[in-house]
Amino acid sequence: MxxxxxxxxxxxLRTEGIRKTFTGVVALDGVDFDLHEGEVxxxxxxxxxxxxxxxxxLSGVHRADSGRVLRDGKPVxxxxxxxAERLGVATMHQEFNLVPHLxxxxxxxxxxxxxxxxxxxxxxxxxxxxxxxxxVGVDIPPDTxxxxxxxxxxxxxxxxxxxxxxxxxLIMDEPTAxxxxxxxxxxxxxxxxxxxxxxxxxxxxxxxxxxxALGDRVTVLRDGRSVGRTxxxxxxxxxxxxxxxxSIEQQYPRETGTPRxxxxxxxxxxxxxxxxxxxxxxxxxxxxxxxxxxxxxxGLVGAGRTEVARAVFGADPYDSGTVEVxxxxxxxHDINAALAAGIGLVPEDRKGQGLLxxxxxxxxxxxxxxxxxxxxxxxNLTGQQESASRIAGRLNVRMSGLGQRMGTLSGGNQQKVVIxxxxxxxxxxxxxxxxxxxxxxxxxxxIYELINELTASGHAVLMISSDLPEVLGxxxxxxxxxxxxxxxxxxxxxxxxxxxxxxxxxxxxxxxTPASKTKDKEGLRGH
Amino acid sequence: MATDIHSSSGQGHGDGHGQGQHRLGKGPSxxxxxxxxxxxxxxxAKPVLRKVLLENGALSGLVVLTVVLAAMSxxxxxxxxxxNVGVQAAVTAILAFGVTFVVVAGGxxxxxxxxxxxxxxxxxxxxxxxxxxxxxxxxxxxxxxxACGLVSGGLIAYGKLPPFIATLAMLSVxxxxxxxxxxxxxIALPASVATVGETLGGWFPLPLVVLVVMGGITSLxxxxxxxxxxxxxxxxxxxxxxxxxxxxxxxxxxxxxLSGAFAAVAGIVLASxxxxxxxxxxxxxxxxxxxxxxxxxASLAGGVGKASGTLIGALILAVLRNGLNLLEVSIFWQQVVxxxxxxxxxxxxxxxxxx
Numbered sequence: 001m002x003x004x005x006x007x008x009x010x011x012x013l014r015t016e017g018i019r020k021t022f023t024g025v026v027a028l029d030g031v032d033f034d035l036h037e038g039e040v041x042x043x044x045x046x047x048x049x050x051x052x053x054x055x056x057x058l059s060g061v062h063r064a065d066s067g068r069v070l071r072d073g074k075p076v077x078x079x080x081x082x083x084a085e086r087l088g089v090a091t092m093h094q095e096f097n098l099v100p101h102l103x104x105x106x107x108x109x110x111x112x113x114x115x116x117x118x119x120x121x122x123x124x125x126x127x128x129x130x131x132x133x134x135x136v137g138v139d140i141p142p143d144t145x146x147x148x149x150x151x152x153x154x155x156x157x158x159x160x161x162x163x164x165x166x167x168x169x170l171i172m173d174e175p176t177a178x179x180x181x182x183x184x185x186x187x188x189x190x191x192x193x194x195x196x197x198x199x200x201x202x203x204x205x206x207x208x209x210x211x212x213a214l215g216d217r218v219t220v221l222r223d224g225r226s227v228g229r230t231x232x233x234x235x236x237x238x239x240x241x242x243x244x245x246x247s248i249e250q251q252y253p254r255e256t257g258t259p260r261x262x263x264x265x266x267x268x269x270x271x272x273x274x275x276x277x278x279x280x281x282x283x284x285x286x287x288x289x290x291x292x293x294x295x296x297x298x299g300l301v302g303a304g305r306t307e308v309a310r311a312v313f314g315a316d317p318y319d320s321g322t323v324e325v326x327x328x329x330x331x332x333h334d335i336n337a338a339l340a341a342g343i344g345l346v347p348e349d350r351k352g353q354g355l356l357x358x359x360x361x362x363x364x365x366x367x368x369x370x371x372x373x374x375x376x377x378x379x380n381l382t383g384q385q386e387s388a389s390r391i392a393g394r395l396n397v398r399m400s401g402l403g404q405r406m407g408t409l410s411g412g413n414q415q416k417v418v419i420x421x422x423x424x425x426x427x428x429x430x431x432x433x434x435x436x437x438x439x440x441x442x443x444x445x446x447i448y449e450l451i452n453e454l455t456a457s458g459h460a461v462l463m464i465s466s467d468l469p470e471v472l473g474x475x476x477x478x479x480x481x482x483x484x485x486x487x488x489x490x491x492x493x494x495x496x497x498x499x500x501x502x503x504x505x506x507x508x509x510x511x512x513t514p515a516s517k518t519k520d521k522e523g524l525r526g527h
Numbered sequence: 528m529a530t531d532i533h534s535s536s537g538q539g540h541g542d543g544h545g546q547g548q549h550r551l552g553k554g555p556s557x558x559x560x561x562x563x564x565x566x567x568x569x570x571x572a573k574p575v576l577r578k579v580l581l582e583n584g585a586l587s588g589l590v591v592l593t594v595v596l597a598a599m600s601x602x603x604x605x606x607x608x609x610x611n612v613g614v615q616a617a618v619t620a621i622l623a624f625g626v627t628f629v630v631v632a633g634g635x636x637x638x639x640x641x642x643x644x645x646x647x648x649x650x651x652x653x654x655x656x657x658x659x660x661x662x663x664x665x666x667x668x669x670x671x672x673x674a675c676g677l678v679s680g681g682l683i684a685y686g687k688l689p690p691f692i693a694t695l696a697m698l699s700v701x702x703x704x705x706x707x708x709x710x711x712x713x714i715a716l717p718a719s720v721a722t723v724g725e726t727l728g729g730w731f732p733l734p735l736v737v738l739v740v741m742g743g744i745t746s747l748x749x750x751x752x753x754x755x756x757x758x759x760x761x762x763x764x765x766x767x768x769x770x771x772x773x774x775x776x777x778x779x780x781x782x783x784x785l786s787g788a789f790a791a792v793a794g795i796v797l798a799s800x801x802x803x804x805x806x807x808x809x810x811x812x813x814x815x816x817x818x819x820x821x822x823x824x825a826s827l828a829g830g831v832g833k834a835s836g837t838l839i840g841a842l843i844l845a846v847l848r849n850g851l852n853l854l855e856v857s858i859f860w861q862q863v864v865x866x867x868x869x870x871x872x873x874x875x876x877x878x879x880x881x882x
Contacts, residue, residue, distance in 0.1 A: 042877040320651070335770065336774065354767055367773070
């Protein structure tokens with residue numbers, strides 16, 4: 001473990017007083033940061049704290065309004081990705097910068113493919129790519145199209161690309177967000193090797209346990225300022241306190257195992273799913289959801305959790321079984337029937353399926369209620385605005401106003417808006433698919449508290465999550481799916497990481513379960 | 528959107544470039560804050576005006592263009608000429624309003640020129656050759672436009688064809704049908720229809736009235752109706768819209784149906800100006816319409832666009848053509864200039880947004 005002092009090695013990169021505003025919103029307000037040879041410097045902060053903006057300044061996506069960037073002690077200007085490349089700064093963004101239809105080798109050498117007589121020298125390119133991939137330690141044929149790779153191997157390709165550019169500074173923005181435990185270990189090994197070679201690594205993560213495992217120093221950002229620098233061995237509670245500026249008494253505020261759920265036993269379940277099946281995806285799925293309870297749906301990625309959720313909501317069809325809300329059977333594959341019956345779905349892919357990035361917060365909040373707020377085709381805009389304003393206040397959405405563009409909110413605040421539109425629609429059954437993915441600790445707790453509030457007022461929540469401590473911490477009951485079936489149900493008090501894991505990896509009881517064709521199984525991540 | 532101060536002021540300016548000129552002089556007395564004296568109001572209005580222009584690249588372009596042309600040609604600012612520009616803009620603008628719905632919803636409609644011609648031919652055919660009453664013929668013409676739009680929309684929503692392909696097919700089918708129906712020759716229109724191409728009170732051109740009405744409808748639909756708001760949602764993120772209960776496929780029918788209806792109206796206005804329905808009319812107008820929409824600030828990726836912007840885009844094209852004519856620039860060079868202006872307008876807008 002290191003000390004708070006910078007390592008004795010040479011300084012690679014330094015920022016001084018970086019400031020950046022977006023149409024009046026201050027994203028960075030004087031950030032000081034430095035990176036030395038052979039260190040992993042973790043950048044920590046809530047969503048919206050300015051981490052992404054900072055790395056976009058360093059990678060040439062944004063220009064800082066003021067402040068300096070020094071590379072090897074000399075002031076430099078990084079105004080484009082090309083500038084960053086020339087300065088040996090490589091960035092792995094959360095969204096990969098790979099072209100899916102091109103081969104691995106072409107992606108690695110994109111824009112600088114080896115040429116002979118002006119034509120692409122494919123054999124040399126593939127050979128060079130194989131050499132770089134070898135250094136990364138992955139075994140991928142260089143002519144494989146990138147679209148055939150899973151997340152983990154795509155990431156390795158990105159790293160290979162950075163190596164081939166002889167990057168001295170590697171910025172990694174939440175590289176572990178979508179990896180299994182095994183893959184994370186492999187990634188860490190690689191990062192350690194790069195560090196030993198003298199590469200400086202800026203590492204962004206929301207998983208606090210990764211800091212001690214990998215990091216040397218930590219810089220904490222809050223509200224666009226650097227508020228602290230500590231060794232990576234700093235206790236987690238202290239790190240959290242620095243991030244949110246307050247201490248989080250309890251990461252999972254739910255009081256599980258209380259008779260809250262059982263007290264309402266007499267009344268009929270809000271949602272009853274029975275015998276639900278779709279060839280190739282899931283079969284025989286049945287469960288009930290009662291008012292006031294949170295039911296966790298755990299399982300490996302590819303176990304069929306999202307597929308079941310979407311089928312229950314009517315977004316996708318199913319072949320057999322029924323979905324009933326308060327005793328009334330819902331029409332199959334009909335979102336509007338589900339919506340009218342009071343089911344709401346917060347999809348797993350927030351950006352791709354949850355929000356309108358170019359529209360205002362107000363329009364996003366009013367999306368589900370748009371129809372109900374219309375008379376003879378005309379929308380009651382005043383009413384919509386009042387509702388949006390009320391719910392944004394209740395959910396404590398941090399924004400410059402209801403007119404702010406949705407795409408410019410931080411991930412946590414976007415998620416609050418996505419949940420908010422269902423609250424406005426007065427949905428009593430909420431299906432939350434990975435509700436806290438990519439969201440910082442502070443916003444997570446706010447969402448947990450919101451879940452508590454909702455169940456206390458008679459809502460029912462089905463929470464799909466790959467974050468095991470979260471499932472265990474928040475659920476009254478845990479359903480575990482494996483290979484398209486419900487492998488078991490655990491009450492809160494008997495649900496442990498081990499018990500869930502045993503069911504999830506499925507010592508499958510029966511044959512004939514739908515073949516799961518998942519290539520890259522994402523493991524459940526324990527903390 | 529409609530509650531956004533900036534956008535509503537932008538819309539206010541959309542009622543015509545001539546008014547934009549007047550606002551330079553009159554604006555302060557209208558827009559000045561309460562309590563400010565005449566002098567104070569004047570100094571208040573300038574930053575407001577500057578802000579409106581800065582936030583609306585196309586409007587600034589129109590103002591600059593107008594000022595330059597006014598300086599270069601003394602005839603440009605005459606009432607007669609400005610009305611002329613309006614008439615020239617009318618057909619493009621009405622087509623472009625229809626295309627605005629489609630573009631906001633993330634689609635494209637290449638068929639509007641053909642559909643306009645087919646609708647006009649339908650009007651001429653049913654009224655002149657079949658002798659139906661004019662009101663019924665007009666209804667049938669608009670119905671033809673709507674039907675074309677519904678077919679395109681159906682192919683897109685239910686047949687999952689890309690909008691480019693479906694409307695490209697309709698472009699060809701529409702033009703072909705108008706040639707078949709007319710047997711390739713123009714059809715004279717009854718006098719009562721031809722009056723649409725004339726003037727109100729002997730000086731105000733009726734096409735301008737139609738332009739204003741259709742612009743008003745567009746603005747109203749986009750800002751205030753369920754369908755309009757759905758267009759922004761579908762264009763912004765179709766899957767998110769679907770998962771929020773928007774009936775995406777049904778709305779696509781509405782969207783392309785509206786575009787067809789607007790094309791029909793544009794076709795009728797064009798035919799009435801020529802006093803005859805011509806099967807080759809409005810050829811290539813779909814590109815002008817799309818250019819107007821894009822110059823007006825809409826994004827071809829969907830989710831962004833307004834009626835006022837489209838009007839400004841259509842006016843820029845018309846002002847430019849008119850000015851180049853007044854300056855006696857050859858028709859060949861005019862095409863070069865217009866192409867350059869389209870590229871420049873969108874380029875400036877992109878740069879402004881990035882800044």
